[in-house]
Amino acid sequence: MAQRLTKDECRRLFRQFDNGNGMLSLAKIDRAIIYWYSEFGTNRQAMLRAFKAADTNGTRFIEFKEFHRFLDLLYYYNQLSDLFEQLxxxxxxxxxxxxxxxxxxxxxxxxxxxxxxxxxxxxxxxxxxxxxxxxxxxxxxxxxxx
Structure with missing residues (x-):
């Protein structure tokens, strides 16, 4: 199971994949997750649900202020998905x-x-x-x- 990131780790990860516009697309998020949270990389259902829930302003991009929430939601939905798969x-x-x-x-x-x-x-x-x-x-x- 992935460990949650600190604010600094979250900021570094966001900056690593940000092209300077301060937003990450779903494709960029996908790459970030495969890089950092590889165990979540194949759980597309959890990733899409977390992306939609974290995109609070509806831009279809995740801004830095939404990124930490996205990771928390990804962690949560991944756990739900694991439970669902067990049942x-x-x-x-x-x-x-x-x-x-x-x-x-x-x-x-x-x-x-x-x-x-x-x-x-x-x-x-x-x-x-x-x-x-x-x-x-x-x-x-x-x-x-x-």
Whole structure:
């Protein structure tokens, strides 16, 4: 797992990839992540989600003031992605109710009744497709965890 950067390390990394305009495009960010956080380089889903969330002014570029937040979000979304992959035991990029239920059993919530688990599953499955997608997990956590 990657270690979080200090402000100085963050500034050095930003400057290394900045061409002088004070902004990094997604392509530049991609190179920076592959260089510094190589374990995040292949997790495109986490990188794109962090990029969009950190681009607070909607310019489609990350400015220095947004860069540290981007790295924090990347760290967070990468952890979520890892958890999602652990629950997605058949690797079809979605979580079935049975996978969801087994996940609860792994964290010792097996005493939770199936009806309650089904209700929680349905709350997360916002598109009602019968499976939980990574984006649905992220949306659920953003709305329900403070």
């Amino acid at each position: 997605d035991t058949n690797k079809d990029k979605r979580i079935s109710f049975n996978e969801f239920k087994k996940g609860f059993e792994l964290i010792r919530y097996s005493s939770t009744d199936e009806k309650s688990l089904r209700q929680e599953f349905n709350r997360i499955d916002t598109n009602h497709g019968g499976y939980i997608l990574f984006d649905e997990v992220c949306l659920y956590l953003i709305c329900n965890v403070s």
